[in-house]
Amino acid sequence: MPIHAAFPPLTTLAASVGVTALNRLLGREAWAAQRLSRHSGKTVRLALGQTFVSLTIANNGQMQVADTSIVPDVTLTLPAGRLGQIFDVLRHKDPEQLVEAMHIQGDAGLANVVADLARNLRWDAESDLARVVGDIPAARLVSGGAPLPKG
Incomplete structure (x- = not known):
């Protein structure tokens, strides 16, 4: 039995939102899409705690x-015990922490x-979220829900 058979996949909506965000980032970083396109047809599974999503690489490097x-x-x-590190990575913009935890x-x-892509791609999560939910909610989401400093 595969290791992930007992765990549920991400919902279709959550997976679609995540892939859309990833593909936007790949669209801005042509070098990354080019590197992925060399592996077109292959599948990458991302397991976060007890849920997962599987992504196939298209000919153009999109997912x-x-x-x-x-x-x-x-x-x-x-692992589930390290999911909290995602917010630290976004807050400190240090993807090396995430790569080391995976x-x-x-x-x-x-x-x-x-x-390499996990280390070198720079996603400005706050900026992308701000387009959807506004500046203040985006800042709070990226900071892990902490209140923003006054001033």
């Missing part, structure tokens, strides 16, 4: 939500590309 029954070429796992297994070439 598509994949059927969860597809055996992934690479699996990135962030367990990566599978196709070595694709695993290296995914790890």
